[in-house]
Amino acid sequence: MNQLEYLKLLKLARTALEEYKNWDEEELVIDNSMMQNNTEQKKVEPNVEKINKEEINNLEKQEEAIDTITKNVQTKNAEQKLEDLKKQIIGCKKCDLGKYRLNAVFGSGDAYADIMFIGEGPGFQEDHKGQPFIGKAGDLLTKIIIAMGFTRETVYIANIVKCHPMKNPQEPELKSNDRPPTIEEMQVCQPYLDEQIKIIKPKVIVTLGASSTRALLKTDEVISSLRGKFTTYLAIPLMPTYHPAALLRNPKLKKDVWIDMQKVMALVKKKG
Numbered sequence: 001m002n003q004l005e006y007l008k009l010l011k012l013a014r015t016a017l018e019e020y021k022n023w024d025e026e027e028l029v030i031d032n033s034m035m036q037n038n039t040e041q042k043k044v045e046p047n048v049e050k051i052n053k054e055e056i057n058n059l060e061k062q063e064e065a066i067d068t069i070t071k072n073v074q075t076k077n078a079e080q081k082l083e084d085l086k087k088q089i090i091g092c093k094k095c096d097l098g099k100y101r102l103n104a105v106f107g108s109g110d111a112y113a114d115i116m117f118i119g120e121g122p123g124f125q126e127d128h129k130g131q132p133f134i135g136k137a138g139d140l141l142t143k144i145i146i147a148m149g150f151t152r153e154t155v156y157i158a159n160i161v162k163c164h165p166m167k168n169p170q171e172p173e174l175k176s177n178d179r180p181p182t183i184e185e186m187q188v189c190q191p192y193l194d195e196q197i198k199i200i201k202p203k204v205i206v207t208l209g210a211s212s213t214r215a216l217l218k219t220d221e222v223i224s225s226l227r228g229k230f231t232t233y234l235a236i237p238l239m240p241t242y243h244p245a246a247l248l249r250n251p252k253l254k255k256d257v258w259i260d261m262q263k264v265m266a267l268v269k270k271k272g
């Protein structure tokens with residue numbers, strides 16, 4: 001190798017070394033850049049999490065607000081529907097009972113009750129107060145409801161007829177003037193009860209006594225053979241049982257009523 005060839009070889013080697021050096025530095029730059037990006041990503045990630053948490057919190061708050069609004073609207077709907085129906089009943093004169101009553105007795109309780117108790121019609125005291133099931137029979141019904149784990153405010157109580165059937169309609173102030181409603185009176189008034197049931201949509205209906213049970217089930221059977229067995233009305237389970245007034249006359253029947261109510265409680269629990 002002469003001196004010229006040696007210098008050419010040395011130049012090539014130097015160029016290769018420079019290229020290698022540049023390539024290495026470039027790679028180093030890329031690596032640093034990647035590391036920097038990774039670091040930046042790591043720095044950014046907590047912010048993303050923070051934003052996500054804030055968004056989730058906001059969404060949860062929005063969902064809660066929507067739930068509250070929906071519940072209020074639903075509550076207003078059922079309560080408003082019952083109020084609208086009540087106005088119709090207060091002005092109703094579809095049968096003669098409307099001519100002599102002191103007060104129409106619409107019903108009382110929770111518009112979204114799980115259980116709806118249905119009696120035959122208002123008596124003397126209910127007519128005077130405009131409330132269903134008051135007096136001694138009403139007090140006993142209240143005790144039964146409480147024993148079941150509810151209150152009068154958390155169930156719904158109504159009657160087949162909304163006006164007081166009287167033996168002598170000219171004497172609304174006369175005690176012991178009560179009588180059961182006739183089949184015709186119940187037939188005329190029953191659409192109001194049906195509407196109440198459709199609005200409230202209870203999980204279980206409990207009919208109290210022979211009149212209300214027979215009216216809804218369209219049967220002539222005696223209450224002693226109907227009670228304790230579930231049937232349905234408007235596609236809702238219905239449990240017939242004795243009227244609280246019957247329990248006052250014959251306390252031995254309380255045991256049967258409690259057996260019936262335990263079945264009702266079990267079904268309500270099962271339906272959630």
Ligand code: SF4
Nearest residue numbers: 092094095098163189
């Ligand atoms: S008993 Fe019923 S149908 Fe008859 S007047 Fe009263 S609300 Fe109307």
